Amino acid sequence: MTDEFDDALALANGPAAAAARGAGRRGVARPRTAASPTPTPAPADPLAAVQDEAPAGQVRPAWESARATAYRAVRPLPPRRLPLDLALGHTLAAPLTALTDLPAFDTSAMDGWAVAGPGPWRLTAEGPGLLAGSPGAAPLTDGEAVPIATGARVPEGATAVLRAEQGDAAHGRLHGASPQPGSDIRPRGQECRSGTELLPARATLTPAALGLAAAAGYDQLAVRPRPRAEVLVLGDELLFRGLPHDGRIRDALGPMTGPWLTALGAQVMVTRRLGDDAEALHEAMSTSRADVIVTTGSTAAGPMDHLRAVLSRLGAHLLVSGVAVRPGHPMLLAELPGGTPLVGLPGNPLAAVSGLLTLAEPLLRALADRPSAPQRHARLADDVRGHPEDTRLVPVELPEPGVAMPLAYAGPAMLRGIAAAAALAVIPPGGARAGDRVRLLDLPAT
Known part of the structure; x- marks a missing residue:
């Protein structure tokens, strides 16, 4: 855990809570309760729209404290093994150590001739000679040479590779300036030796990291999977195509929330549009198989804001109920029965982005066992x-x-x-x- 989140959590919940990280299904941990500070009435805020109002009377944690709570709210998902072609974007569950020397044998860095000792040299083979992927050739003795391609295994006894543009071969003989011993040979183990740690645990698997894993001998990797996310779009006022009309507006959150979650490290299973149907919301939340649920809208206390009532009906535990941040202060974080975390985003677009970066981003990092981003x-x-x-x-x-x-x-x-x-x-x-x-x-x- 980084100092950033440790310090913020200690400020939010006290020293005991900063050390707590209990277990639940899907790794959810319920923070210990600390004494709440005396609420102070919030001043009128000219920066917030009416739709961005949070329920009255609640004590909202500071922005950094809310991020710390989200990071501490869950434990990493259990590791699993994935083939390399499915592991992109996942997090290493254990250090990546080389299963072989890299390179695994002495290889030629250039097209030319493998030579033994000073020249001129007698050619032991004509034509293309040694190619990448071909089996090892017969050893060379002083005064001998053999044509070799880039990446081919250097025969035993070779002391250097003479580049193609620096030699002249004719009638079974090779002439050219004698190269320094070791020239243009990539020695075995130049990059690493077997058992060397190549990447630490918790590293995100990039395309380059997957190439390194393949070169080091891996077919599968132990990873923390990308958390599965389900998006529930709420609000009867939303249109999903065409121009706004008759008091209804286009849904901006549905098209952007899934891609934002994907960019933050989630695997988005589905985006569902539920309107303001409390029963549909109850069913969706109680039957979801996602690792995290993200809702858009309905986080405030308006007549059609059903989210908090449905959470109460389900017996969910509110971990964050509003945050001292603008825009987006009605955002919330809850733990559903069984342990699934739910992030409630406000219905205003920029307020929803604020909620994604305040609560969803640290939560997804914790589920995937990724460290916090450097400031x-x-x-x-x-x-x-x-x-x-x-x-x-x-x-x-x-x-x-x-x-x-x-x-x-x-x-x-x-x-x-x-x-x-x-x-x-x-x-x-x-x-x-x-x-x-x-x-x-x-x-x-x-």
Whole structure:
């Protein structure tokens, strides 16, 4: 666990809770309860839209504390073995150690001739000679040479490879300047020896990592699987095609939530559109086979916001009920009976993105046993107005290294700013001035 999450959790729940990580189905751990601070009335917030209001009377944790709670809420999924062609994006469950020397034998780094000793040399073979993948040739003795291709096994007794452009072969003889011993030979074990650790546990398997695993002799790998996610889109006001009309709006969260979760490391099983049907929501939540459920909308206390009531009916345990962050403060994190975590995203688009990066991102990292991302910072190119008490997440572009330019169209219901952004700047309560150093949240790319 990183210091970032340990410190934040200790601030949120006290020293005892920072050490707790109990077990549940799918690895869910219920944090210990700490004494809650005395609630303070939230001031009027000119930055939040009416739809972004959280239920009244709740005590909302600080943004960093909520992220720590999400990371601590689950244990990694059980490891499984996958063939290399299915392991991309998964996390190594154990260190990757070489099963062989790399290279496994001395190989030629160039096309030319394998030579023994100083020249000139007598050719022991005509034509293409030794090719990559061909069995070993007869040993060479001083004064002998054999044609060799890049990647071919160097015969025993060879002292160097003479490049093709540096030699002249005719009538069974090879002439050229004698190369230094070892020239253009990749010696056995140059990259690693058998048993060397190539990648640590918890490393994400990239295309290059899969190539390394194959070169090191692996057909399968022990991995933490990508968490399976199910997306439930809520709201009768949503249209799924065509132009907005008659008071109804296009669903922006359905098309983007699944891809965001995929980019954050999940395997999205399905996106279901349930409207404002409490019974359909109850059935979906109680029968899901996902490792994490993500809902969009219905996190506040409006007349058609059924999510909290359905969670209560199911006997779910609320781990985070609102967060001191704008936009998105009605977001929630719950543990369903049996241990499945549920992330509730607000219905406003930018507020939903805030919820994804505040709660879903650390939760998915914990399920996949991935460490937290290293923190990155930049200096603001302009002033940013803040909320009096809450953290604010603001879309920014990065016109040059170390500089963050705040973007317009950053309201809770807007996507125009985030669509053009390279990152979100974390603005502390009270705001920040031009030149202030602020933390950046990188936006995932598929």
